Amino acid sequence: RVPSLEELGFEAPDDFEWIWTPGREGGKKRIEEFKDEILNYDENRDYAWKDSTSKLSPHLKFGTVSIREVFWEAERLKARNPNDDTSGIKTWQEELAWRDYYFQILWNFPHSVHEPFMEKYRDNEPDWDRKEEAEEKWEAWVEGKTGYPFVDAGMRQLKKTGFMHNRLRMVVTSFSCKDLWLDWRDVHSYFSKMFVDAEISAMVGGIQWSYSIGTDAQPYFRVFNPTTQGQDYDPKGDYIRKWVPELKDVPDEHIHQPWKMNKLQQQDCGVIIGEDYPEPTVDHDERRKKSIERFEQLEED
Numbered sequence: 001r002v003p004s005l006e007e008l009g010f011e012a013p014d015d016f017e018w019i020w021t022p023g024r025e026g027g028k029k030r031i032e033e034f035k036d037e038i039l040n041y042d043e044n045r046d047y048a049w050k051d052s053t054s055k056l057s058p059h060l061k062f063g064t065v066s067i068r069e070v071f072w073e074a075e076r077l078k079a080r081n082p083n084d085d086t087s088g089i090k091t092w093q094e095e096l097a098w099r100d101y102y103f104q105i106l107w108n109f110p111h112s113v114h115e116p117f118m119e120k121y122r123d124n125e126p127d128w129d130r131k132e133e134a135e136e137k138w139e140a141w142v143e144g145k146t147g148y149p150f151v152d153a154g155m156r157q158l159k160k161t162g163f164m165h166n167r168l169r170m171v172v173t174s175f176s177c178k179d180l181w182l183d184w185r186d187v188h189s190y191f192s193k194m195f196v197d198a199e200i201s202a203m204v205g206g207i208q209w210s211y212s213i214g215t216d217a218q219p220y221f222r223v224f225n226p227t228t229q230g231q232d233y234d235p236k237g238d239y240i241r242k243w244v245p246e247l248k249d250v251p252d253e254h255i256h257q258p259w260k261m262n263k264l265q266q267q268d269c270g271v272i273i274g275e276d277y278p279e280p281t282v283d284h285d286e287r288r289k290k291s292i293e294r295f296e297q298l299e300e301d
């Protein structure tokens, strides 16, 4: 039996949405449920609103399912569906490999927990802002109030459930870096506290990848656009409406850029930008240019 939060001396936050079934039984149940989704994993996995990934990460983290068990379950499914397109299963198994990839990175390069994996940035690291020096933008990011709906939806999903879809993990950390210039160490420490699947290797690997200082062949000019990412991966804004309820009545054409609505349109859908939902806290195009310049400057130093 898993002890309750109260028994462990914690108080459950009021608005926490408990979506997990812990323990061995919960793990087995999750594997069974995911079998209905896995064939379509390839085409669905990137779309946050479809919520179609396995959510096995907390079970893998705590050992309530084993990596071999899930790999072979997937293998058996392939054998059972010889006439179906099983590329979704193969793609999912490849995702499992990322977990081991980051384990071996951590094992071989343990310093990457504290400093950039990339050697050239180790003694010449960007001068990120620590959260104490940048309280306003730190709070906006953590609370999901940056004014960019897709980013805010991701941060609020995390706060409410302890989980965030992988696409969003990339989008919000690209934003904390390239748009807000926040120190990745503070991001790591916040995520470690919040994620139910918090795993140091995958987390540091994922964050440093987004910060262009990790194991990534693509250099610093990869900058996710928080608006087009939403348009591509949540085209109708279903994911946004779920996690940012004040935007629920905003029409599809404005859901990714609600600040572009005029006053009348804002009144019509019951959200006044700047009062009920923030204006964009930063200008993405400007911040993108600035962060690329800062990285370029480091390259020249």
Ligand SMILES: Cc1cc2nc3c(=O)[nH]c(=O)nc-3n(C[C@H](O)[C@H](O)[C@H](O)COP(=O)(O)OP(=O)(O)OC[C@H]3O[C@@H](n4cnc5c(N)ncnc54)[C@H](O)[C@@H]3O)c2cc1C
Residues within 6 Å of the ligand: 045, 053, 054, 055, 056, 057, 058, 060, 061, 092, 095, 096, 097, 098, 099, 100, 102, 164, 165, 166, 169, 170, 173, 195, 197, 198, 199, 200, 202, 203, 204, 206, 207, 210
């Ligand atoms: C900034 C950032 C932080 C992350 N932090 C964590 C973390 O703390 N713990 C964690 O388990 N994953 C982390 N990931 C990787 C990935 O986002 C999660 O593993 C995935 O979202 C978990 O959901 P799922 O179980 O439904 O994944 P599925 O899509 O069903 O994938 C199956 C399993 O493969 C593994 N996996 C998938 N993608 C990755 C990846 N990129 N890196 C490593 N393993 C992967 C996980 O064990 C996952 O449970 C992070 C990614 C980023 C970009």
